[in-house]
Amino acid sequence: MPTAVEQSKSLFVRRWGEMAAYWGISRTMAEIHALLYATPTPLCTDDIMAQLAISRGNTSMSLRSLVDWGLIERVHHRGDRKEYFVANADVWALFANITRQRQRREVEPILDTVRRCRDLVDEELPRLKGDEAADLRAYRQRLDDMLEFLTAVARIVDLFLRLGPKGLKRVNGVLRKLVA
Amino acid sequence: MPTAVEQSKSLFVRRWGEMAAYWGISRTMAEIHALLYATPTPLCTDDIMAQLAISRGNTSMSLRSLVDWGLIERVHHRGDRKEYFVANADVWALFANITRQRQRREVEPILDTVRRCRDLVDEELPRLKGDEAADLRAYRQRLDDMLEFLTAVARIVDLFLRLGPKGLKRVNGVLRKLVA
DNA sequence: TGATACTTTCAGTATATATTGAAATTACAG
DNA sequence: CTGTAATTTCAATATATACTGAAAGTATCA
Structure with missing residues (x-):
């Protein structure tokens, strides 16, 4: 792979990993996710271990968590007993998942x-x-103030998630008017 | 202080502390903040140390961070050289601060x-x-998908913050219509 | 100015969390 | 079934982060 692209991917993986803590997932989980997101081709455990220089155990556990969170998927190739993994490419689904869990x-x-x-x-x-x-x-x-605020936010987040990906721009437009 | 209220406050402090990690602040910072939020009367360093059973150094550093974040304020009583602290009681301001920093x-x-x-x-x-x-x-x-999504979210959060506390209900109403 | 009350700093230590690696388990092909 | 490749588990370990407490620093008052 050409070097500018290598740089690009490793930059992406590193930054995603740094942000992990903020999102309530571990650094390794985030790095694996970033690697899969950056690589449309399915990768197997050994690919991931090699590229991120992490242990088999860590890789296995992190992959399981990512599958549990719904951020990546298992893929099987016929005639090959290895498991491969791909990231969910839909950014909206990614954040909707994380938001729902949080x-x-x-x-x-x-x-x-x-x-x-x-x-x-x-x-x-x-x-x-x-x-x-x-x-x-x-x-x-x-306590009441806090309660009122939190329930309002929870309701808004819920409505937001229901809107789905196409709603993002509409919300933007509507809010823009409210502010003006 | 009566026991049901003691229970209530310690429950509140504990839970707030547990949630701290998710919000990017340390457990002690969150507990101090919760204690001050639950106690309208200003508290001094020794009050806080005693109630949360933490060291002077920890208290001092956490208080400084909380002031830096704009979540609490220093208060002085005339004829007393101690510093006292109160939480910002405005829930909207609290979350707006955290959101802006994040x-x-x-x-x-x-x-x-x-x-x-x-x-x-x-x-x-x-x-x-x-x-x-x-x-x-x-x-x-x-990368483009990610970029488009993140800029859209950033814009929405920004508009949201500009709306201020009274905007919460309006947003709720508007979103409700969009979903329906 | 010195005495005193209060606050901050930071090296050392404790705690919590993440990671390793090898053994145990599982899944598959022949 | 058996042998083998792949995966999972988990006790031991490493790493990152938070906390302590005593010493240094600062501000105030007489």
Whole structure:
């Protein structure tokens, strides 16, 4: 492979890996994903091990996670018992997947907890008077603010995901008008 | 403080801390922030150390980061040389801050890199023919897809931030129509 | 100016997370 | 079934990140 392209791919893989932490996936998972995304041809475990210089175990576990996340797929070639892998080429599907998982893993548990925190305060509030009650009401108010905000965001994200890939430009247009 | 409320606050602090990793801030930073958000009264370093059972050094560094992020503020009481801290109570401002920082730290570097990767491919493409050129064009296409998607998202986030707190409900309403 | 109260820094250490590699397991072809 | 190639698992290990605490630094007051 020519050198400018090699550079391009390795740059892409490296940067994708650096960003991994932010997206809640490990560096290796992200690098493997980037490599597959950059390579339309299916790759097998050994290809990946060689190109990224990582162990067989790590490769196996990371590939499994990526399949679980729905970011890559297994491919079989007839007459060859090796497994090959390809990345999902649809960028929208990629981010929709990640967003859905994060929604479920991050936003929903927080919402549950904040609701429970609010209920615990409500148990106690009627029994109190004066300064202590005032402080508590302030805390309770903040929990409510948080709750309202988070549910609004969750709803918007949900609507957004339903819009699908073609919705991106429409949303852009609509928002542009709202801002103006 | 009554026990149901104690439970409520410690639950809130713990959960906020667990979510920290996802948001790119450390557990302690998140816990301190949660504690301050849950406590409308300003707290000093010793209050925080005591309540979260963490060291002075850790407290000091985390508080500084939180101030840098714009998530909390320093407060001074006359006749007292201690520094006190309060959380920004505005939930919208909180998330707008985090979003802006993540945009700058994550989305922009990725965009720069992907553009550079594309340019490197374009350097090489005209010199190639046949299968190799086809593979390369596929890679180049994927970089373009990614670029288009990321710039669209960046634009939307930007518009969103400009809308401010009152825009949340309007966006919700508008999106709801788009989906229907 | 010195004494005191408070804050910051950072080398050392602890903790959490990711990775290796070899053994165990599975899947397939003959 | 048997032998072999491929994959998975997981205890040991490496690496990255966060935390501690004591020493150094800074600000304020008498």
